[in-house]
Amino acid sequence: MAQDHPTVLVVEDEPAQREVLSYNLEAEGFKVVTAFDGDEALLMVDETHPDLIVLDWMLPGTSGIEICRRLKTRTETKSIPILMLSARGEDVDRVRGLETGADDYVVKPYSVIELMARVRNQLRRVRPGATGQSLTYLDINLDSETHRVTRGTDALKLGPTEFRLLTTFMEKPGRVWSREQLLDRVWGRDIYVDSRTVDVHIGRLRKALCAHGGDDPLRTVRGAGYALG
Numbered sequence: 143m144a145q146d147h148p149t150v151l152v153v154e155d156e157p158a159q160r161e162v163l164s165y166n167l168e169a170e171g172f173k174v175v176t177a178f179d180g181d182e183a184l185l186m187v188d189e190t191h192p193d194l195i196v197l198d199w200m201l202p203g204t205s206g207i208e209i210c211r212r213l214k215t216r217t218e219t220k221s222i223p224i225l226m227l228s229a230r231g232e233d234v235d236r237v238r239g240l241e242t243g244a245d246d247y248v249v250k251p252y253s254v255i256e257l258m259a260r261v262r263n264q265l266r267r268v269r270p271g272a273t274g275q276s277l278t279y280l281d282i283n284l285d286s287e288t289h290r291v292t293r294g295t296d297a298l299k300l301g302p303t304e305f306r307l308l309t310t311f312m313e314k315p316g317r318v319w320s321r322e323q324l325l326d327r328v329w330g331r332d333i334y335v336d337s338r339t340v341d342v343h344i345g346r347l348r349k350a351l352c353a354h355g356g357d358d359p360l361r362t363v364r365g366a367g368y369a370l371g
Contacts, residue, residue: 148265149173151192153183153209154227155201163196166254167261180204184212187219191326193269194261197244199228207242214243223264227252269313277312279370280359282351284312296354303328304347311360311370320367344368 150172154160164174175190177183179202187195195213199206206226213219226244240247246260277284281294289305291298300308306328310319319327321337329335348358361369 147171147173148193148269149175149190150261151175151177151183151186151190151195153177153180153186153195153201153206154198155179156198159198162254163257166258167196170258170261172261178202180206180209183209187213187222192222194264195222195224196257196261197224197226199226199230207238210244211242221268223268225257225260225264277309279312279315281356282308282312282359284308291350293351293354293356298350298353300350301346303343304350307343307347308351311368315370318363318366318369323367340368 150167152160152163152167152174154163154176155178160176160178164176167174175186175192177186181203183195183197183201186192197206197210201209206228210224210226213222213224220243223245224243225246225248227248227250229250245264248257248260276286283292284305285291286309291300291305291308307324310324310327321340324340325335325337329339344360348360351360352358359370361371363369
């Protein structure tokens, strides 16, 4: 199954809270993975590469705020949005959480509706295509709701895999994606696909993008992967 849905990592040591969060996030269409404490959270981040982390401040062992600090100082994880949950409602605690690198801060007890809205808001920044927004790069426009792609005035014909590849590239123009990263994002981790398959679909995407003329917007970065622009 292709990995269309954003992955949210929930780090919460209280089983009831963890279950409520997981249930509501899955109901919103997100793929949810969970962790009980900070050490497990760090392992899950490396294993699942989540698009967003919902992180409780008070955890057994390493605190949530320390986990946040570590993730935000690592190059490969600093861009993952972190939404911190805490029973600490004082301004000084809120400021401390945000200064440590948290992208948002929600005080317990919280409204589930408000929390889901904040999750969607953070995901809009990092994966706009996954939240139903249209994406534009130069003369290419991708509508993620209608699955239509145009270049200038011409409609392009893309297969489902090429559409997901283009969405990934257009969400972060200029970023170089390795074949392994594209396999995780476009095909998902649950199925085995040879990395050479990526090259085949990149070729098909290039052909579709240039079907009506125009320069090839995809760039091959030798020894690294592919990028848009």
